[in-house]
Amino acid sequence: MVKFAKFELPQYLHGNEDRATYVLAGSAAPSISLDELISLSSDRATTENALKFHSLKLPLGPVQGSLGLRRAIAALYQGQGQGHDQGEPGVPGSGPVSAPISADHVITTPGTTGANFLVLQGLLGAADHAICLYPTYPQLTGLVEAVAGQVSYWAPKPEDGWRPDLSELRGLIKPDGSTKVLVLNNPNNPTGWHFDRELQRQILDLAREKGLIVLADEIFRPLFATDITPPPSFIEHDDYTKVIVTGSLSKVWGMSGVRIGWVVCRDPAIIDLLVNARQYTVQSTGVIDEAIATEVLSDRCRPALLRRHLAYQHQDLALLDAFVETNKDLVSWTRPTAGATAFVKFSAPTREPLDDVAFCQALLDKKGVLLGPGSLCFGGNSPTDFRGYVRVHITKEPGVLQKALDLTSEFLEEYRSGQDK
Structure with missing residues (x-):
C-alpha cells in the first residue's frame, strides 16, 4: 500500500x-461565475451561447480530452495566449517554437493535482531515484516520496534569492543511472521565484546528458511581474522531448471549481503511457467542465x-x-x-x-x-x-x-x- x-x-x-x-x-x-465570464468576454453573445448546456450531450468524450480544449491548451505553449502585455497574444522573451505544441501533445486531467498524480504515479517506481525542488508545492514532494525508491532535494537558499545552484543539481544525480525524474515548480510556490530562460536551458542540457525526464508544474504561468522579461515555458524548448508540464484553470484563471487541468509532453511514448494510466483512474474530465474550460481559454475571455x-x-x-x-x-x-x-x-x-x-x-x-x-x-x-x-x-x-x-x-x-x- x-x-x-x-x-x-x-x-x-x-x-x-x-x-x-x-x-x-x-x-x-x-x-468567477459564468455570468462574470460572459461580462468579461470581448464577444459576449458568443460566450453566452458557448455556455448554454441544456442541449449538450454528455458522453465520456475523447480519451485525451475534447479536441477544442486541447487545441486551446496547446496554444498556451507557442507564444499565444500567455501574453505578458496585459493578455495580448505573444510572449516577449519566448516567441513561437519551431515545432509547435499540438493537441496530440495534451491530455486533460482533474486539475493540476490530478496531472501531477498521473505523471508521477505513471513514471516512478521503487527502483527509481527522483530529485525534487524544495520548497515547492507539497503535493509534489509528497507524491515523489510515496512512489519513488529514493528522493533527493534541490534546495535553493533565501540568501541567493531562492535561485537554485545548477552545480548542486548535478551533484544530486546518481552515478548508477537510477535518477529518472527531476520535479520542478515554475513559477515557484511558495517563494514566487521563477526559472529564467538561461537556467531552463542549462537544466534541459543536463537532463539530456543524463537522460532525465523533467516535470515542471507550471500552474502559476503566466503571472510574471512587470519588471522582468517573461521566459518561455519549459515545454517551449523543442530540442528535448522528455519534458512534461502541467497546469490548470485554478491559479491564474479563477476557475478552481472547474476541475480541468492538463499534461503537455512532446514525447509520444510518454503520452501513450500516461493515456493508459489515465484510463485506470479518470475516464473523462466531464464534457461540461471541458466546454467551460475551452471558453475560458478562448481569445474572447483569456486576455x-x-x-x-x-x-x-x-x-x-x-x-x-x-x-x-x-x-x-x-x-x-x-x-x-x-x-x-x-x-x-x-x-x-x-x-x-x-x-x-x-x-x-x-x-x-x-x-x-x-x-x-x-x-x-x-x-x-x-x-x-x-x-x-x-x-x-x-x-x-x-x-x-x-x-x-x-x-x-x-x-x-x-x-x-x-x-x-
Missing part, C-alpha cells in the same frame, strides 16, 4: 479558514482574465513592498518575480525567526487574518525548515489585502509593545 505524508497545507487552510475574516493563506485567483489577475498581482506586490518597509525591523522577504504567492519572513528584534505556526495562530485569533505557516506547510524535510516564513497570497483583491496587512501591522505593533515591557 502506498502511504502518503500528511498534506499539511490544505488541511491547515481548510481547518482554519472558517475562523478567518481575511484569508491570505491561499494562492488561487478570486473565483481579460489575465489582465485582471496581473493587475491584482502588481498592486498586491506594491502593498507588500510598503508593508515590509514599514515593518522592516521584524519583516523581510525576497520580492517575488512571478506567481501568486510571496514567502515572507517574520523575525524577533534579535533577528531570530519567530515560531511561524504560533505567530499565524495568534494573528488569526486576535485579528482574523489567516496566513500559511512555512515550517508546517512547506517544511516537510525538517520542522525547522522555513521557520519564521509565512506564505502570503498576492492575487487577492487589493482592497482585501490592504485591510489584512493593516491588521497585521497592528498585530506587530502590539508585539513590539510587549517586547518593550
